[in-house]
Amino acid sequence: MILAFVAVGVTGVCVWASSRRLAFAVAPTAFDPVVLLRTLRGADGRGAIDLAIGALDEQAWERSLLIALAAPIGQRAALLNEALGELDLLVHRWARVPRVCASVASTSSFMLASMALRAGLTASGDVADAGFASYLNATMLDAVNVAAVGVAGAAFCIAAQYRARRAAKTHLEAADKFVAALEAAPEVSLESGSASPHAEEMSAESRP
Numbered sequence: 001m002i003l004a005f006v007a008v009g010v011t012g013v014c015v016w017a018s019s020r021r022l023a024f025a026v027a028p029t030a031f032d033p034v035v036l037l038r039t040l041r042g043a044d045g046r047g048a049i050d051l052a053i054g055a056l057d058e059q060a061w062e063r064s065l066l067i068a069l070a071a072p073i074g075q076r077a078a079l080l081n082e083a084l085g086e087l088d089l090l091v092h093r094w095a096r097v098p099r100v101c102a103s104v105a106s107t108s109s110f111m112l113a114s115m116a117l118r119a120g121l122t123a124s125g126d127v128a129d130a131g132f133a134s135y136l137n138a139t140m141l142d143a144v145n146v147a148a149v150g151v152a153g154a155a156f157c158i159a160a161q162y163r164a165r166r167a168a169k170t171h172l173e174a175a176d177k178f179v180a181a182l183e184a185a186p187e188v189s190l191e192s193g194s195a196s197p198h199a200e201e202m203s204a205e206s207r208p
Contacts (some may be wrong), residue, residue, distance in 0.1 A: 003112045003119075007146045010108045011153030014101035018160040021094040025164035025171070028090035029061045033174040036062075037181055046185045061087055069182060080179070087175055091168045098161035102154040109150015117143040 031052065039048050053062040064086065068079035120139030124132065 001142075003116045004142070004146050004149070007109050007112045007149045011105045011149050014105040014153050015156050017094070018098040018101050018157040021097045022160045022164045022167070024093040025091060025167040028093070028168075028171060029087070029175075030056050031062060033171065033178040037174065037178040040178070040181050040185060046182075049182070049185075061090060065179065065182070084175075084179070088172070091171055095164075095168075098157045098164065102157035102161070105150045105153035105157060107150075109147050109153070112150075113143040113147035116146050 053066055056063055064083045068083045071079050
């Protein structure tokens with residue numbers, strides 16, 4: 001019974017860690033880039049984006065993205081690459097954790113199951129012949145239950161890994177589209193609602 005509780009505890013930690021990794025992949029930033037892109041293409045456009053991101057904490061990735069896009073042309077590429085690199089780190093946080101947890105959950109459960117089986121067989125010498133078959137079946141069942149806990153946990157960790165991988169890819173692709181659309185959109189002065197002087201300068205430089 002104690003070994004079963006140990007297996008449940010180890011598997012629970014592995015499931016929690018894999019769930020944490022999945023959360024990092026699904027929502028690595030404050031806003032979903034798909035929602036931001038839809039807002040950018042809406043009626044309010046860049047002004048709504050600036051208002052929403054401006055309300056975030058200074059450490060938010062979206063704030064660093066706006067700062068990079070608002071920087072002078074000579075610094076913009078470097079700051080933008082830094083922001084995109086930061087996003088890549090956020091999306092891939094704990095990327096290896098589910099795989100490690102799947103290995104830990106399965107390996108530990110089989111080890112604990114073998115320990116339970118060994119302990120049961122060691123104590124079988126004190127069992128009467130008439131009840132030996134029932135005792136052996138109960139011992140085998142205990143060992144199988146311990147192993148099953150770890151196998152179930154490992155299956156969850158593997159599923160979480162594949163789901164996180166797909167979510168990370170989707171998030172990065174959506175972020176790339178949002179950044180490209182944001183670069184093409186004019187900057188907006190929140191006080192006046194018009195294009196900022198910096199945006200007008202960029203537009204003038206882009207004209208032939």
